Amino acid sequence: xxxxxxxxxxxxxxxxxxxxxxxxxxxxxxxxxxxxxxxxxxxxxxxxxxxxxxxxxxxxxxxxxxxxxxxxxxxxxxxxxxxxxxxxxxxxxxxxxxxxxxxxxxxxxxxxxxxxxxxxx
Numbered sequence: 001x002x003x004x005x006x007x008x009x010x011x012x013x014x015x016x017x018x019x020x021x022x023x024x025x026x027x028x029x030x031x032x033x034x035x036x037x038x039x040x041x042x043x044x045x046x047x048x049x050x051x052x053x054x055x056x057x058x059x060x061x062x063x064x065x066x067x068x069x070x071x072x073x074x075x076x077x078x079x080x081x082x083x084x085x086x087x088x089x090x091x092x093x094x095x096x097x098x099x100x101x102x103x104x105x106x107x108x109x110x111x112x113x114x115x116x117x118x119x120x121x
Contacts, residue, residue, distance in 0.1 A: 016073045019063040020080045026056035027088075064099045074107035075114055 029052040063081075068074035081100065084090050092100075104111065 016063070016066055016068060016077050019059065019066050020076065023056065023059040023063050023084075026052055026059050030056050064096055065103065067103045068107055071107055071110045074104050074111055077104070078111060078115070 030049065063077070066077070068077055077100075081092075085092055
């Protein structure tokens with residue numbers, strides 16, 4: 001597992017869908033391990049929680065750096081980042097925002113049209 005996460009084919013390379021899946025996996029693992037801190041398996045669970053947390057942060061950073069190759073990638077990335085920030089209350093820093101903006105260059109018009117509120121009469 002560690003090899004798959006650390007095998008960066010260069011920042012910006014790879015599939016955004018795969019990066020989102022990887023981040024979801026590590027977020028789920030952190031959520032599964034967090035309640036186990038107090039049972040008899042607590043020491044091992046704490047080590048696993050710490051490593052899963054580090055891997056989740058790595059997956060998050062990679063997702064932020066990853067460049068969109070086409071409009072569908074850009075739309076998928078924006079939707080996922082919005083859902084994570086809303087559902088988990090993740091506060092995106094100004095550095096995160098600048099990374100997201102840089103990774104979505106060239107798709108501003110399509111994303112603006114996608115995110116625009118439809119005119120309902």
